[in-house]
Every structure is written in structure tokens, then in C-alpha cells.
Amino acid sequence: MLAPPPEGTFDIDPQSIPIKCTTKSDGSPEQDPLLTQEEGGYLTGPNASRKWKMxxxxxxxxxxxKLKQILQPPIIASILAMVLGAVPFLKSLIFTPDAPLFFxxxxxxxxxxxxxxxxLLALGGNLIDGPGSSKLGLRTTAAIVFARLVLVPPVGLGxxxxxxxxxxxxxxxxMFRFVLLxxxxxxxxxxxxAVANLRGCGKEAAGVLFWVHIFAIISMAGWIVLFLNILF
Incomplete structure (x- = not known):
């Protein structure tokens, strides 16, 4: 380890920092420190400050x-797949059967x-205590099911x-319109x-999915009849 000299220490007094002398417009000398201190560090130029601001x-x-909550693995994979499929070179490199990276x-x-x-196995594991074990409550679950199966289809129809x-x-x-509806x-x-399970609320999502799929048997039958009457 390096030891300080006998007559002093390694601590630098801000008053002892070397300064440069420039001349003002009136001829009097102007003294500026060679090293400018700011918040415990030294500035290295405008590019560094701009970089930190960015x-x-x-x-x-x-x-x-809250991009961390939005950019989940399925969404990232979907975006990556669209980018790869939109670029012809990457598409021929990966997706075609004779591509070198088709494996x-x-x-x-x-x-x-x-x-x-x-x-489905993961959802079944979250439903081990039954669909009513979630903390959402009856009213919240009923509102979610009603909004998904009753309110969303008319909006999609419009x-x-x-x-x-x-x-x-x-x-x-x-037929294309029928699929869209x-x-x-x-x-x-x-x-x-699965996405909700990554966020730590797998039981709540599993309970909602259970009831949504149960009541979708009735709602889908009604909406399919309505869509067929409108289109055909």
C-alpha cells in the first residue's frame, strides 16, 4: 500500500487546484480552474453530459x-418474429425449408x-385449491367475465x-369477416x-380464465348465430 509523504496527505485542497489565467475584455486577469468539479466528479466535455442526459x-x-411489465417474453418473441418475417433476407435465412438456419x-x-x-398444466396447478381461491372476489370476477364475453364482441362487430x-x-x-368477428x-x-404467472398473480388469472371459458360456451353460441345471420 502507498503511504502519504511525511509532510502531508493525499487529500487535495480545492483551493490548491492549479488555475489558468485568461484575460478579460477590460484587461484584468481572469482565473479559471483547470479541472471543474461538479457533484463529486469531473466534467469531460459537453458530449459526456449529453450522454448522461440521454x-x-x-x-x-x-x-x-412501465415497459418491464409490457415487454413480456411472448410479446418480445412476437415482435422479433414480425421483424424477421418482414425482412426478405432474414426470412430466407431462417424460415424457408432450405435455409441454413432452418433447424x-x-x-x-x-x-x-x-x-x-x-x-394448461400450469393453469391446472394454480387451480389446485379451486377457482374460488383467488383474491379478486366475486364482483371483480363477474365484471371481468361480463366485459370479455358481452361487451367486447359488440365493439369488435362495430x-x-x-x-x-x-x-x-x-x-x-x-368467411374472412366471420373469422374477424x-x-x-x-x-x-x-x-x-402464463404471462400473469410470470408477474406473480397466477392464481387470480387462472380463476378468471376458468370462469371465462365456462361461460364462453353459452356466449359464443349466441354470438356465432348472430354473426351468421348478419353475414349470410
Whole structure:
């Protein structure tokens, strides 16, 4: 270890920092410190301060928008798949059967076939104490089921009809319109239960999914009859 000299220490007095002398407009000397201190550190130039400001801004947006809760693994995988599929070079490199990296796609397809059974097993494990073991309560669960199965389908019907009026949908393709309408009346995906399980609320999500799928048997039958009467 280095020891301080006998006549002093390693501590530097701010008053003893070397200064440079410049001349003011009136001819009097102006003294500026060679090293500028700010909050315990030294400035290295405007680029460094700009870099730190950008980092602070990005960190603020990341925390304010709660991107950690939004960017879950399924969403990240979906965005990555859309990017890879939209670029022709990457698509021919990964997704085509004769691509050099098609083994990666083949492995993902094999894992994807087992995804739904694994998710159902996880949901079943969360329902080990019954669907009423969640902390949401009867009113909250009933409101979620009502909103998903009764309120969402009319909104989807209005969106599809508006898109049809504006010419966004293929003409004379009633089956395509029926699929668009049907997806709004479907129960919540079991994948949402897996995402909720990552956030530590798997029991609540499993209870809601249980009741949504139970009552969807009745609601889907009614909405399918209505959609068929509208389209055909």
C-alpha cells in the first residue's frame, strides 16, 4: 500500500487546484480552474453530459411507461418474429425449408407443439385449491367475465363493420369477416395466464380464465348465430 509523504496527505485542497489565467475584455486577469468539479466528479466535455442526459431520459421513460411489465417474453418473441418475417433476407435465412438456419425454426415448431399442454398444466396447478381461491372476489370476477364475453364482441362487430365500409377488407369474402368477428367473441387466451404467472398473480388469472371459458360456451353460441345471420 502507498503511504502519504511525511509532510502531508493525499487529500487535495480545492483551493490548491492549479488555475489558468485568461484575460478579460477590460484587461484584468481572469482565473479559471483547470479541472471543474461538479457533484463529486469531473466534467469531460459537453458530449459526456449529453450522454448522461440521454441515459436519464431513457431510464425515466422506461420506468414511467412501465415497459418491464409490457415487454413480456411472448410479446418480445412476437415482435422479433414480425421483424424477421418482414425482412426478405432474414426470412430466407431462417424460415424457408432450405435455409441454413432452418433447424432453429424446426426446433421452435417442436417446442411450440408442447406449449399449450404445458400452459394448461400450469393453469391446472394454480387451480389446485379451486377457482374460488383467488383474491379478486366475486364482483371483480363477474365484471371481468361480463366485459370479455358481452361487451367486447359488440365493439369488435362495430370495428369490423366500419373497416368493411371504409374498404379495408377484401370484397366478397364473408368467411374472412366471420373469422374477424369470431375472434372478438372468443374467451381469453390461456397464454395470458402464463404471462400473469410470470408477474406473480397466477392464481387470480387462472380463476378468471376458468370462469371465462365456462361461460364462453353459452356466449359464443349466441354470438356465432348472430354473426351468421348478419353475414349470410
Amino acid at each position: 441515459k436519464d431520459c431513457l431510464r425515466f421513460l422506461y420506468e414511467k411507461l 432453429f425454426t424446426d426446433s421452435c415448431m417442436i417446442l411450440g407443439e408442447a406449449m399449450i399442454p404445458c400452459i 370495428i369490423v363493420m366500419l373497416a368493411d365500409k371504409l374498404g379495408f377488407l377484401p370484397p366478397d369474402d364473408k 369470431l375472434q372478438h367473441s372468443m374467451p381469453t387466451s390461456v397464454l395470458s395466464g
